[in-house]
Each structure stands twice: as C-alpha cells, then as structure tokens.
Amino acid sequence: xxxxxxxxxxxxxxxxxxxxxxxxxxxxxxxxxxxxxxxxxxxxxxxxxxxxxxxxxxxxxxxxxxxxxxxxxxxxxxxxxxxxxxxxxxxxxxxxxxxxxxxxxxxxxxxxxxxxxxxxxxxxxxxxxxxxxxxxxxxxxxxxxxxxxxxxxxxxxxxxxxxxxxxxxxxxxxxxxxxxxxxxxxxxxxxxxxxxxxxxxxxxxxxxxxxxxxxxxxxxxxxxxxxxxxxxxxxxxxxxxxxxxxxxxxxxxxxxxxxxxxxxxxxxxxxxxxxxxxxxxxxxxxxxxxxxxxxxxxxxxxxxxxxxxxxxxxxxxxxxxxxxxxxxxxxxxxxxxxxxxxxxxxxxxxxxxxxxxxxxxxxxxxxxxxxxxxxxxxxxxxxxxxxxxxxxxxxxxxxxxxxxxxxxxxxxxxxxxxxxxxxxxxxxxxxxxxxxxxxxxxxxxxxxxxxxxxxxxxxxxxxxxxxxxxxxxxxxxxxxxxxxxxxxxxxxxxxxxxxxxxxxxxxxxxxxxxxxxxxxxxxxxxxxxxxxxxxxxxxxxxxxxxxxxxxxxxxxxxxxxxxxxxxxxxxxxxxxxxxxxxxxxxxxxxxxxxxxxxxxxxxxxxxxxxxxxxxxxxxxxxxxxxxxxxxxxxxxxxxxxxxxxxxxxxxxxxxxxxxxxxxxxxxxxxxxxxxxxxxxxxxxxxxxxxxxxxxxxxxxxxxxxxxxxxxxxxxxxxxxxxxxxxxxxxxxxxxxxxxxxxxxxxxxxxxxxxxxxxxxxxxxxxxxxxxxxxxxxxxxxxxxxxxxxxxxxxxxxxxxxxxxxxxxxxxxxxxxxxxxxxxxxxxxxxxxxxxxxxxxxxxxxxxxxxxxxxxxxxxxxxxxxxxxxxxxxxxxxxxxxxxxxxxxxxxxxxxxx
Numbered sequence: 001x002x003x004x005x006x007x008x009x010x011x012x013x014x015x016x017x018x019x020x021x022x023x024x025x026x027x028x029x030x031x032x033x034x035x036x037x038x039x040x041x042x043x044x045x046x047x048x049x050x051x052x053x054x055x056x057x058x059x060x061x062x063x064x065x066x067x068x069x070x071x072x073x074x075x076x077x078x079x080x081x082x083x084x085x086x087x088x089x090x091x092x093x094x095x096x097x098x099x100x101x102x103x104x105x106x107x108x109x110x111x112x113x114x115x116x117x118x119x120x121x122x123x124x125x126x127x128x129x130x131x132x133x134x135x136x137x138x139x140x141x142x143x144x145x146x147x148x149x150x151x152x153x154x155x156x157x158x159x160x161x162x163x164x165x166x167x168x169x170x171x172x173x174x175x176x177x178x179x180x181x182x183x184x185x186x187x188x189x190x191x192x193x194x195x196x197x198x199x200x201x202x203x204x205x206x207x208x209x210x211x212x213x214x215x216x217x218x219x220x221x222x223x224x225x226x227x228x229x230x231x232x233x234x235x236x237x238x239x240x241x242x243x244x245x246x247x248x249x250x251x252x253x254x255x256x257x258x259x260x261x262x263x264x265x266x267x268x269x270x271x272x273x274x275x276x277x278x279x280x281x282x283x284x285x286x287x288x289x290x291x292x293x294x295x296x297x298x299x300x301x302x303x304x305x306x307x308x309x310x311x312x313x314x315x316x317x318x319x320x321x322x323x324x325x326x327x328x329x330x331x332x333x334x335x336x337x338x339x340x341x342x343x344x345x346x347x348x349x350x351x352x353x354x355x356x357x358x359x360x361x362x363x364x365x366x367x368x369x370x371x372x373x374x375x376x377x378x379x380x381x382x383x384x385x386x387x388x389x390x391x392x393x394x395x396x397x398x399x400x401x402x403x404x405x406x407x408x409x410x411x412x413x414x415x416x417x418x419x420x421x422x423x424x425x426x427x428x429x430x431x432x433x434x435x436x437x438x439x440x441x442x443x444x445x446x447x448x449x450x451x452x453x454x455x456x457x458x459x460x461x462x463x464x465x466x467x468x469x470x471x472x473x474x475x476x477x478x479x480x481x482x483x484x485x486x487x488x489x490x491x492x493x494x495x496x497x498x499x500x501x502x503x504x505x506x507x508x509x510x511x512x513x514x515x516x517x518x519x520x521x522x523x524x525x526x527x528x529x530x531x532x533x534x535x536x537x538x539x540x541x542x543x544x545x546x547x548x549x550x551x552x553x554x555x556x557x558x559x560x561x562x563x564x565x566x567x568x569x570x571x572x573x574x575x576x577x578x579x580x581x582x583x584x585x586x587x588x589x590x591x592x593x594x595x596x597x598x599x600x601x602x603x604x605x606x607x608x609x610x611x612x613x614x615x616x617x618x619x620x621x622x623x624x625x626x627x628x629x630x631x632x633x634x635x636x637x638x639x640x641x642x643x644x645x646x647x648x649x650x651x652x653x654x655x656x657x658x659x660x661x662x663x664x665x666x667x668x669x670x671x672x673x674x675x676x677x678x679x680x681x682x683x684x685x686x687x688x689x690x691x692x693x694x695x696x697x698x699x700x701x702x703x704x705x706x707x708x709x710x711x712x713x714x715x716x717x718x719x720x721x722x723x724x725x726x727x728x729x730x731x732x733x734x735x736x737x738x739x740x741x742x743x744x745x746x747x748x749x750x751x752x753x754x755x756x757x758x759x760x761x762x763x764x765x766x767x768x769x770x771x772x773x774x775x776x777x778x779x780x781x782x783x784x785x786x787x788x789x790x791x792x793x794x795x796x797x798x799x800x801x802x803x804x805x806x807x808x809x810x811x812x813x814x815x816x817x818x819x820x821x822x823x824x825x826x827x828x829x830x831x832x833x834x835x836x837x838x839x840x841x842x843x844x845x846x847x848x849x850x851x852x853x854x855x856x857x858x859x860x861x862x863x864x865x866x867x868x869x870x871x872x873x874x875x876x877x878x879x880x881x882x883x884x885x886x887x888x889x890x891x892x893x894x895x896x897x
Contacts, residue, residue, distance in 0.1 A: 003157035005139075012141070013040065013149045019127055019135065019157075020044035027171045028054045028125040031142040033079070033111060033183065039145040042097050049130060051106060055174045058111040075111055075184040080225040087197055096195035102188045109183040116179045124167045135159040136167040186229075189875055193219075196878035203889060206881045207276065214242050214272050215874035217881045223264060223300040224875075228791045232544060232551050233534045234265045235872035240532070241269040241404065245361070246276060248493060250402035251425035251432050253367065253418075255410045255533035259785035260552075262406050263296050263365075270361050271303045273402055274335045275886060277360040280894045281305075281336035282400075285365035288718070288755070290338045293365070295736070297336070302883060304890050305336040313337065329353040332894040341369065344392045351392060357894070359400035364393060367405035371420045390420065398428025408781070410531060415452060419444045422530055431495045433526055434471035440526055450521045457517055462502050464513050464520065469497035473524045480512045481524075534869070536788075546871050555792045557784065560677075560800040567805035568669050574611060577660035578807065581607050581614065583653040588626075601808075602626070603654070608807050609772035610696040611661055611668040617695070618658040621646065670802055671703050674769060677800060678704075678749070683711070685798075686748040686765035690783045692774050694721060697751050700771065701725050704749065714738050716752035754779055763792035769800045773809045812837055812849070 005015060020026060020041060026048050033056035038045055045052055058078060087095075101107035126136045139155035141147045158164070174180060200206050206216060218238075223230060230238070237254060244250035250269070256262050270281050283305065285293055290307045297303040298316040306313040312323040313333055321333045326349050329339075341364070343350045364370060370393050372384040386394070397403055403425055411417050426432035426441070433440040440447050447467075449455035458464050468484075472495060475482035484490075487509055488497050505513070516524075539552035560566070570578065581603045603621070607614025626644040646654065678687060691697050694717050702725070705713045709727040716722050716738055723732040724747070735755075741747040743764055750765065754774065765787050774780060780801075787797045803809040840849035 001159055002163075005155040005157065007151065007153045011149070012153060012155070015155065016041040016148065017044040019137070020048060022130050023048045023127050024130050025050040025128045026052045026125065027168065027175075028052070028143075029123055029171055029174060030054050030056050031123065032057050033109060033187075034144075036094070036144040038094055038098050038101075039143065040148045041143075042094055045107070046097060046101065048106075050128075051108060052101070053108050053110075053171075053175065055110045055112055055171065055180060058113050075181070076186040076190070076229070077226065079184075079187045079190065087194055092195050092197065095191050099188065099192040099195050102183070102191065110175060110180040111183060112174055112177060112180045116177060124170065126164060126168050126171060133159070134161075134164045136164045138167065186875065193876050193878050198879045200879060200881045201885060203275065203881070203885055213877065213879075214239060214268075215877035216879050217272060217275060217886060218268060219874050219877045220880050220883070221268075221301055223268075230264070230268075230874070231261070231790055232869050232872065233539055234261055235874060236868065236870045237265045237532055238269045238272070239870065239872055241265075241402070242272045242276075245269075245273050245402045248431055248495075249400075249429050250361075250404065251429050251530060253405045253407070253410050253421050253425070253531045253533075255407060255531055257534070257536050258408050258781045259789040260534060260536065260539070261790055262408075263293065264300060266363050266365075266404055266406055267293075267297045267301050267303055269404065270336060270363060271297075271301055271886075271890070273361045275881075275889055277401065279358055279360035279401070280332065281361050281363070282354065282357070282359050282396075283336060283338045283363045283365070284341050284344065285338065287340040287342050289365060290340060293338050299736075302887070303336065304334050304887065305338055306332050306334040307338045308332075308340070308343075310340075310343075326350045326353050330357065330894060333891075335890045335892055335894075337894065341366065341389060344389050345369070345387070347388045351388075355392065355395050355399075357396075357399065359396070361402040361404065362393075362396060362400045363404045363406065364389075365406050367421060368407040368409050368417065370405070370424060371417050384420075386420075390424065393424045394427050397424055397426075400428075403429075410533070415448045416445070418527060418531065419448060422526060425530060431471060432530055435496055438470040439467050440471070447525070451525050451527060457521055459517070461510055461513050464517055465502050465505075468513065468516060468520060471495040471526070472497050473529070477524055477529075478519070480516060480519075483512060484509060539869070542869070544869075544871075546873075551869055552790065553792070554795065555788045556796040557788055558796055558798045560798060561802060567803050567807075567810045568673060569805050570669065571667070573660055574667075575806065577611075577614075577657050578607065578804070580653045580657035580660065584650060584657060587647075587650045587653065603657070604808050605775060606693055606695070607657075608804065608809050609691050609693050610670060610699060612699040613691075613693045613695040615658065615661040618654055618661070621654060622651065622658060670771060670804075671700065673800075673802065674700065674704070674771070675707060677767070677769060678708075682767040682769075682798065683708070683749060685767050685794075686742075686745075687767040687769060688750045688752060688762055688765050688786060689769045689771055690752055690754070691771040692754055692779075693772075694753055696771055697753055701730075701751050702728060704751070708749070711749055712741075712747050714742070714747045714750045716750055716755065718753065718755040754783070762786040763789055766792075766794045767798040767800075769802065771802055773801060773803055773812075811846075 005012065017040070021044065023044075026045065033054075058075065098107070102109070121140065122138070123141055124136065124138045126134060128134050135157060136159070137155050137157050139153060141151075141153045141155060147153060158167075200216065218224070218230070233256070237252075241250040241252060244252075250273075254262055254265060256265075270283070274281050283293060294305050294307050294316060297305045304316045306315045306321070308314075308329060309320075312328060313321040313331075315321065315333055321328075321331075323329075323331065329350055330353055339350075339354065344354075370387065370390040372386050372390070374385045393403075393405075405421055405425065407421075410421055422432055423441070423444075426434075435441075446455060450457055458467065472485065472490065473481045475485050475492065484497075484505075485494075487505065490497065502510070536552065536555075540550050540554040542551055543549065544551045585601055585604055603614065603617055606617040624643065625646050674689065689700065691700070697715055697717060701713050701715050705711075705725040705728050711726075713725045714723075714733070715725065715730070716735060720732075722735045722738055723730045724738070724741075725731075738747065738750070739762075742750060742762055745764060748765070750762070763786075768784065768787050770780065770783060784799055787799075837849045837852050840846070840852065
C-alpha cells in the first residue's frame with residue numbers, strides 16, 4: 001500500500017518514531033553525518049531490536065580515501081568542523097545516546113564521499129518489523145529536528161514487496177560501495193568526550209593541583225578541530241616540557257627531523273607555560289620565518305603572538321603598535337613576542353633591551369647557529385670563540401625559567417656543538433650539566449669522548465661516582481638511581497648528591513655503581529636526557545601498542561634525476577652563455593678586497609635556476625651594477641643594500657652572456673622537462689614546483705598557464721607576490737587562501753619560492769619538482785618536508801631534482817652523490833656547513849670543496865637516542881579551559897606582566 005505524507009497536511013514530528021515502534025532492523029540513507037542524527041527519533045532508534053545501519057553523505061574527496069587511515073583522518077576533520085558552538089545539556093544527552101549506540105554496535109554508520117555518486121539528496125529507509133513485515137519510505141527529509149518539524153517536506157510510504165526491494169537495493173549499493181568507510185573511531189571517541197564536556201571558566205581552577213592538565217587547554221584548539229590533531233611524539237614532548245617547566249624549568253633541545261612538526265610542539269609547550277606563569281615568552285627565529293611562526297601559532301594553537309618588524313610590534317591581526325626607538329622592545333602587546341635572530345647576530349642596539357628581561361620561556365629556532373666559530377678546532381686547550389647568538393642565549397639563560405632550543409642538526413660537524421647547546425641550557429639551571437664543578441662541565445671533551453665510545457670508561461668506583469652524583473639522574477630513569485636517592489635522602493627535585501662521599505655508601509650501593517660503568521655513558525648521560533630527537537624512520541617503523549600501527553604512517557620518497565645521466569643537457573649556445581657567466585664570476589673574484597663568495601657567484605646561482613632568471617639578473621647588473629640585496633628573496637623584509645659598480649673588464653663577459661640569452665627565453669630545456677612530468681600523471685597527483693627566485697617562479701607560471709589554460713596555477717611567494725594565474729592572467733590571492741584551496745583540492749599546481757618551504761602543509765600534493773638546487777642544502781630537506789610530512793595520504797611521493805649538465809649544481813652533485821644519502825640519513829638532513837661546497841666549486845677550487853666534504857665524519861659524531869613515545873591520551877579529555885579565558889591571559893603585554 002502506498003501512503004503519501006506532507007508536512008503541510010499533518011505534522012511529521014512523530015512520523016519516524018511511530019514507524020520504528022516494534023521495529024527489528026532499520027536501514028537508512030541519510031544526509032551528512034552530524035550530531036543531530038538522533039535528534040527526532042533517538043529513543044525509537046534505541047528501541048529497535050536489532051541493528052540500525054545508516055549510510056551518510058560526506059565531503060570527502062578522492063585524495064581523502066586513498067587509504068582507510070586517510071579516510072579516518074578526513075572524517076574526523078569534517079566532524080570537528082561542523083560541531084555546534086553551544087554544547088548544552090539536551091545536546092549532550094543526545095550525544096551520549098549516540099555514543100552508546102555506536103560503541104555497543106547496535107548502530108553502525110558508514111560514510112560515503114560526495115564524489116562517488118554526487119550529493120546524496122534522496123533520502124530513504126527500510127524498516128523490518130518483528131513479525132517480518134517490511135515497509136520503506138522515500139523523501140528529502142534529513143535526520144534533524146528542523147527537517148522533521150519546521151521544513152516543508154514530503155514522504156512516500158510503500159510496503160509493497162517490490163517497493164521495499166527497490167529501496168533495499170539502493171541502500172545496499174551505497175552500503176557495500178568500496179568507497180564507503182566505517183565512521184572513524186576518532187569521531188566516535190569525540191562524541192563520547194563531548195557528551196561529558198565541562199568548561200572551566202577560571203584559570204585558577206585549571207591551576208589547582210590535580211586539575212592542571214595540558215589536554216584541558218589543548219583538546220579543542222584548531223590543531224585538533226581543523227587539522228590532523230597532535231601525534232603521539234608531539235604530545236610526548238609537550239607533556240615532558242610542560243611538566244619539567246612546572247617542576248624545575250624545562251631545558252631541552254628539540255632535534256626532530258624536518259616534517260615532524262617541531263613548531264607546533266614548541267608553540268603549544270610555550271602557550272601552556274604562559275598560562276601557568278606570568279612572565280613573557282620570547283621566540284627567536286630567522287627573519288623569513290617570523291610571520292610563519294605568528295601565523296601557525298594563531299591558526300593552529302589560538303596563541304596570539306606579536307612580531308617585532310624592526311620598528312614596532314605587529315600583532316596577530318596585523319595591527320601595528322607604535323614604539324619609540326628600541327625601548328619599544330620592552331612593551332610587546334602580547335604575552336609572546338617573535339624577534340629575528342638577525343638582531344642578535346649583528347649585536348644590534350636591541351640586544352640589551354632583550355637581555356634585561358626575565359622570561360617564562362625562551363625559544364630559539366635554528367639553534368645550531370648558537371655555537372663556537374672555531375668549529376674546526378680539535379685541540380682541548382683551544383679557547384672557544386662564540387657567536388653573538390651563543391653569547392646572547394648564554395646571557396639570557398639564567399633569566400628564564402624554561403628554554404627550548406630547536407634544530408634538526410644539533411651536530412653539524414663536531415660533537416662539541418652538542419655540548420655548546422647544553423652549556424647554554426645549563427647556565428642558571430644545574431639540572432642539565434650539574435654544578436660548575438661537575439665533570440660534565442669541566443671535562444666536556446672527555447665526557448663526549450666516553451659517550452661516543454672513543455675513550456675508555458672509568459674503571460674505579462670513585463670515578464663512576466663523580467660522573468654520577470653531579471647531576472644525579474632522576475629516580476624514574478632506573479631502579480639504581482631510585483635506590484641511591486633513597487639511600488642519600490634526596491628529594492625528587494634534588495639534582496646534586498651534595499656532600500655525599502663514596503664512603504657514605506654501603507656495599508650494595510657500591511655494587512650498583514660498579515654496574516653503572518657502561519649504562520651511565522650509554523643510557524643515562526645529560527645528552528640523552530636533554531636532546532629530544534625522533535627520526536622519521538623510528539616513528540614509521542615503531543608500532544604504537546594502543547593502535548597496533550606505526551606511530552607515523554610511512555611516507556617513502558621516490559627520487560628522480562639523481563643519476564649522472566639525468567642532468568639536463570644545454571644546447572650549444574646556452575652552454576657558451578654559461579661559460580660567459582663563469583668568466584664574469586671569475587673576474588669578480590679578481591677584485592682586491594672583494595671576499596664575498598656569495599656576491600661573486602650570484603649570477604651562477606640564478607642562471608642555475610632558469611635561463612630567464614639568469615637573463616634578468618644580467619640585465620639588472622648591466623644597468624645598475626651588483627647589489628647585495630638581490631641575494632635574499634621573499635623574506636617580506638626591507639633591507640639596506642650595497643651597490644658595487646662593474647668595471648669594463650667585468651661588463652664584457654656579462655654583456656656576452658646577456659646577448660647569448662636575449663633570444664633564448666622560450667627554449668629553456670627545464671620547461672620541457674617540467675611539462676613532461678606533469679603530463680605523465682604528476683599533475684593529477686598534485687604538484688608543487690620550487691625555485692629560489694621569483695623571476696623563475698613567475699616565468700614558469702606564465703608558461704604553464706599557457707600550456708594548461710583551464711588549470712589554476714598558484715604562485716606562493718613573499719612580499720605580496722602571491723596569486724593564482726589562469727590563462728596567463730594573474731589574480732592576487734593571499735597565501736592563506738592559496739593554502740586553503742590546495743587543502744580543498746581546488747588547486748593542484750603550485751609554484752613557490754622558498755617562502756613556501758617552511759611550515760607549509762601541502763600533504764594533499766603528491767609530487768614535487770625542484771626547478772633548481774639551493775646552495776644551502778637544508779633548503780632541499782625543507783622543501784621535501786612540504787609533502788613528506790604528517791598527514792600525507794600517499795604511501796610514496798615523487799621528487800625530481802633538476803640541474804643543468806656541467807653547471808655548478810651538477811659538479812657539486814658529482815662530488816657529493818656518493819655520500820649524500822649517508823649524510824642525510826646520519827644527520828636527519830644535510831648540514832648547513834656544506835653550503836660552502838657550492839661556493840668553492842663555483843670559484844673553481846675543487847680541492848677545497850672536497851676538503852669540506854671530507855670534514856663531515858663517516859658516522860654521526862653524536863647519536864641522540866631519545867626514542868621514548870608515551871601513550872598520552874588527550875583526545876578523551878572532557879574538561880576544557882575556556883578559550884576566552886586563555887586569550888585574556890595571552891593578550892596581556894610584557895609591560896603588564
């Protein structure tokens with residue numbers, strides 16, 4: 001029998017509950033999965049005797065369903081983005097019922113991407129009653145209260161066998177579709193959390209003993225609600241740093257490999273510290289990264305920070321806070337301020353204003369620059385010549401409760417670099433290296449040598465005791481230290497066995513010390529305790545016992561262009577032009593007192609990118625001379641520059657170079673190689689193309705826009721140069737919107753300068769082309785880290801490194817290729833010191849270039865073995881600290897702290 005129902009004729013609020021009364025099973029084709037799924041018929045659904053199956057629509061896209069794990073993460077993001085702001089008691093009651101049904105297995109939900117069948121606008125259901133009879137209904141009604149009680153809706157009921165069979169067939173087709181995924185466990189867990197959610201409206205309540213939990217201030221941040229959430233290794237470090245801060249001050253080097261989310265770990269740890277204390281937070285980073293830090297802190301962590309632009313503070317809303325001179329540095333309008341390390345490296349007039357503050361926490365990004373200049377020295381009696389950055393950090397260390405140093409390469413060449421970093425952290429905090437008289441401070445070379453296995457370990461018990469007692473490892477590290485601490489009545493906060501002599505220990509304690517001879521220098525020394533380093537390989541190969549999956553989904557890299565025969569052959573006229581460029585650089589080197597290897601090699605750097613970048617550089621030099629401001633691009637800064645006029649002997653080869661390229665703009669072989677890759681399927685996978693120079697980026701964007709007129713080609717660069725090009729026409733677009741469109745799958749071809757190589761999450765893209773090879777090798781790792789990173793849905797990504805045959809890049813590749821992979825695996829990335837290899841090759845000094853390569857040790861000089869990852873369950877935390885309360889605290893400036 002066919003029954004027609006209209007909300008105009010009769011209320012529909014009781015329609016579904018009546019039909020489900022006495023039901024045995026219920027299959028439903030619904031709209032989007034949301035918290036209102038049981039808003040109308042919740043009790044009736046609960047009373048269904050058997051299983052209830054619901055297939056829901058979703059905005060998941062093809063890239064989201066490559067793997068089940070990717071689909072789970074995407075479902076979680078979609079669920080979090082649609083939650084109501086006000087989770088009131090009635091909503092929580094409904095969520096609790098939904099959670100109970102889902103966890104009991106009585107309700108099973110599958111999610112089907114829109115892309116599979118289009119928007120599932122037709123809604124239907126099949127109800128099987130206890131007596132075996134069935135009925136079905138069709139209509140446009142969603143499961144919300146609004147749909148059933150307020151909207152104008154139509155429904156047709158049909159209990160004929162053929163009608164029921166027809167709807168059941170439609171349901172089964174959707175339910176059993178290969179692209180339909182079970183509702184993510186993370187979504188179910190969050191439903192249960194929200195059902196019990198309590199909001200803390202007082203910072204003091206959060207600070208009470210037993211209530212001060214990082215999860216309560218973190219679980220509803222955008223990094224959880226709009227992004228992928230926090231991974232196990234990130235939560236482990238944040239918890240470690242925060243608990244140490246509360247106890248005695250956190251002093252750590254975070255040395256995770258590129259792409260493992262160091263910024264979020266440091267930022268959230270600092271935010272928690274700011275909430276728990278009342279002093280300023282200082283973040284020091286290279287100038288090009290300042291705005292990236294600010295954006296990531298605000299967009300992911302709701303952490304408002306201000307940036308010092310050299311003249312005044314600029315807050316997260318772009319509002320400039322007027323300052324009079326450098327005195328304004330003391331009046332940051334936010335609890336946290338970001339300052340360029342360049343100010344400190346130059347020892348500018350700003351330094352005393354920063355050194356005079358007391359801080360809750362100081363963070364230093366790219367911390368490997370805080371070291372001694374005479375790094376090559378191996379003699380123990382050599383006096384260390386420290387950089388300005390090192391001296392500043394050393395001076396400010398006693399004035400801050402916590403200090404976090406971040407670098408992917410804490411050891412570039414010499415293991416003494418690790419000691420330098422620990423020595424900074426230890427100044428004013430003796431938990432790190434002990435007292436001023438400890439062996440770890442006074443005998444730093446010997447301590448390192450024993451840790452590295454290069455020197456014999458102490459054999460006498462009193463020697464082992466001297467290395468153990470100052471600082472004494474915490475009881476949590478081993479039962480041996482717990483027993484020794486108990487014997488000496490040491491409190492957990494004590495770091496020194498003060499006044500304790502070996503004679504004070506009993507026989508059992510002495511035997512424990514004898515057993516420490518090896519373990520102390522392998523497992524319990526200050527370096528392991530202080531340097532937190534997780535490698536991608538470790539996280540990808542270690543199983544998380546709570547999920548039975550690796551802590552991090554493995555993302556393999558397939559390299560292209562690495563073979564000697566894979567370099568790009570230059571046509572004869574371009575090869576001649578390149579030789580003219582080398583001649584020009586050689587003549588610059590003949591200048592008296594002109595020692596800048598970077599300036600001398602500028603033209604070779606740019607022509608190594610693209611012919612067009614080289615041509616434009618030559619034209620500019622012929623008109624204006626050599627300008628050092630051209631060396632750094634896209635750092636959003638205003639910089640003073642020095643102009644060097646060219647002599648006639650220098651102009652001659654430069655003019656010949658420019659003449660040779662004048663008519664060659666459209667014949668760069670790199671363009672054809674890029675197109676070949678894109679046409680082979682890389683465009684379908686999504687591709688980012690990197691270049692150091694905006695000239696190359698814009699030229700390539702124009703060429704590819706002409707080649708693919710219907711394809712949006714995005715340009716991601718600094719200094720307000722970003723936009724989207726369609727059919728050769730560029731429309732300005734903010735970098736934030738470009739990122740959003742990439743993440744939504746609306747942009748799949750992105751060309752960026754190195755402004756896109758830091759902190760940018762492009763894991764939706766599956767391929768990367770390096771149009772040029774940056775002479776700072778760290779840049780290559782940072783670029784690769786845009787797609788080989790947390791959240792990448794593909795198991796393997798493709799990377800193509802381009803270079804012209806016979807170029808400086810090609811010659812350096814030949815020198816390094818036999819050792820490059822080993823160096824990268826050993827250090828986690830390529831040390832910055834290898835940048836000098838490019839300069840020496842460009843200057844023709846192959847012998848010196850080889851010497852620099854040989855200075856890199858064949859094995860890592862200091863292996864950081866910090867591989868502990870805790871099971872930190874923040875996701876189920878139902879108590880949350882009100883976000884507005886947090887912002888009130890974080891928006892108090894330094895002058896009010």
